Amino acid sequence: MKITVLMGGTSAERDVSLASGLRIAAALRTRGHDVTSLDTAQGVMDAGTERAMLAAGVQQAPPTLEALAAMSRRSLSPTLGTLPVVREADVVFLALHGGQGEDGTIQALFDLCGVRYTGTGPLGSALAMDKDLSKRLFRAAGVSTPDWLMAPAGAAEVEARLGYPVIVKPSKQGSTVGLTLVRTGADLAPAIAEAFRYDDEVMIEAFIAGRELTVGILGDEALPIGEIIPKHELYDYECKYTKGMAVEEFPARLDGAVAAMVQDQAVRAFRALKLRGYARIDFRLSDSGGCFCLEANTLPGMTELSLIPQAAAAAGISFPDLCERIVRLATPDGRS
Ligand SMILES: Nc1ncnc2c1ncn2[C@@H]1O[C@H](COP(=O)(O)OP(=O)(O)O)[C@@H](O)[C@H]1O
Numbered sequence: 001m002k003i004t005v006l007m008g009g010t011s012a013e014r015d016v017s018l019a020s021g022l023r024i025a026a027a028l029r030t031r032g033h034d035v036t037s038l039d040t041a042q043g044v045m046d047a048g049t050e051r052a053m054l055a056a057g058v059q060q061a062p063p064t065l066e067a068l069a070a071m072s073r074r075s076l077s078p079t080l081g082t083l084p085v086v087r088e089a090d091v092v093f094l095a096l097h098g099g100q101g102e103d104g105t106i107q108a109l110f111d112l113c114g115v116r117y118t119g120t121g122p123l124g125s126a127l128a129m130d131k132d133l134s135k136r137l138f139r140a141a142g143v144s145t146p147d148w149l150m151a152p153a154g155a156a157e158v159e160a161r162l163g164y165p166v167i168v169k170p171s172k173q174g175s176t177v178g179l180t181l182v183r184t185g186a187d188l189a190p191a192i193a194e195a196f197r198y199d200d201e202v203m204i205e206a207f208i209a210g211r212e213l214t215v216g217i218l219g220d221e222a223l224p225i226g227e228i229i230p231k232h233e234l235y236d237y238e239c240k241y242t243k244g245m246a247v248e249e250f251p252a253r254l255d256g257a258v259a260a261m262v263q264d265q266a267v268r269a270f271r272a273l274k275l276r277g278y279a280r281i282d283f284r285l286s287d288s289g290g291c292f293c294l295e296a297n298t299l300p301g302m303t304e305l306s307l308i309p310q311a312a313a314a315a316g317i318s319f320p321d322l323c324e325r326i327v328r329l330a331t332p333d334g335r336s
């Protein structure tokens with residue numbers, strides 16, 4: 001098949017997306033596909049550029065907001081529907097993370113232009129990107145999620161309704177960017193201000209002490225659960241993208257009944273947001289055994305350290321097979 005892998009973009013997760021996209025492109029080539037790599041910020045990548053970017057890897061911190069803003073002024077995104085490498089592809093593999101790749105706008109543009117793409121459509125993408133709306137739908141579907149408030153909220157209100165500690169985070173970001181663990185009311189306002197740098201909606205959520213779990217969904221089935229044991233207290237940007245900063249166990253060491261419950265919650269969450277193809281659902285498992293859904297990721301990382309590739313491997317699915325299945329799920333046959 002002719003496949004164009006879309007990557008890069010101008011969100012805070014740009015570097016992660018480049019790492020995912022290049023790896024996907026290489027895997028699909030090993031399956032004999034005719035693959036083009038397209039950075040939505042800079043254009044089609046030649047083999048030399050691909051090699052240089054692959055070697056650069058993901059930095060310890062995301063690119064600055066200023067650097068991203070400069071790139072976004074030159075972004076190709078508005079013209080994507082007219083580019084021959086997009087229009088002539090049998091399937092566009094979306095390896096963007098965050099921002100316009102993940103919020104459903106590019107998916108809507110492709111629907112308008114009749115371009116076939118991997119994963120979830122515009123509605124599900126937008127819902128999953130918005131943690132506040134996601135959590136309302138989770139609750140309606142019987143998926144438990146931590147209690148939360150939206151900013152503005154004062155320290156006393158947070159104390160009364162949630163109790164400390166709380167997590168303050170942008171409602172529509174990823175990669176733990178702009179997120180703070182707040183232990184006392186005095187630290188609330190600066191954390192809210194930090195989160196507002198990244199989003200116009202900020203969430204204050206009850207902190208769930210316990211274990212960090214993640215469940216990949218492929219097709220409409222849950223893959224083996226993963227447990228993440230980060231070196232920092234939170235699974236932050238550095239732990240997510242630096243080798244050795246987190247231990248990941250697939251399958252997670254869980255009692256069979258607990259594992260079945262978490263997988264069931266993950267499938268329910270996937271359906272509640274009308275997701276398609278594949279996704280990764282993040283959970284906290286509290287010390288008292290309750291499982292709380294944090295969010296769904298419709299364009300989960302596909303770097304060598306990423307969780308979905310590890311979950312697939314635990315199910316006996318190699319990385320090229322995983323990419324191939326995601327592509328097939330985007331074709332009319334794969335969906336039926
Ligand atoms: N309510 C919470 N309780 C405990 N830890 C949390 C909570 N919310 C977020 N975290 C921590 O922050 C990480 C990122 O939060 P998440 O909601 O998954 O946002 P994203 O991954 O989109 O940045 C989680 O993986 C977890 O380690």
Ligand SMILES: [Mg+2]
Pocket residue numbers: 175282294295
């Ligand atoms: Mg997450």
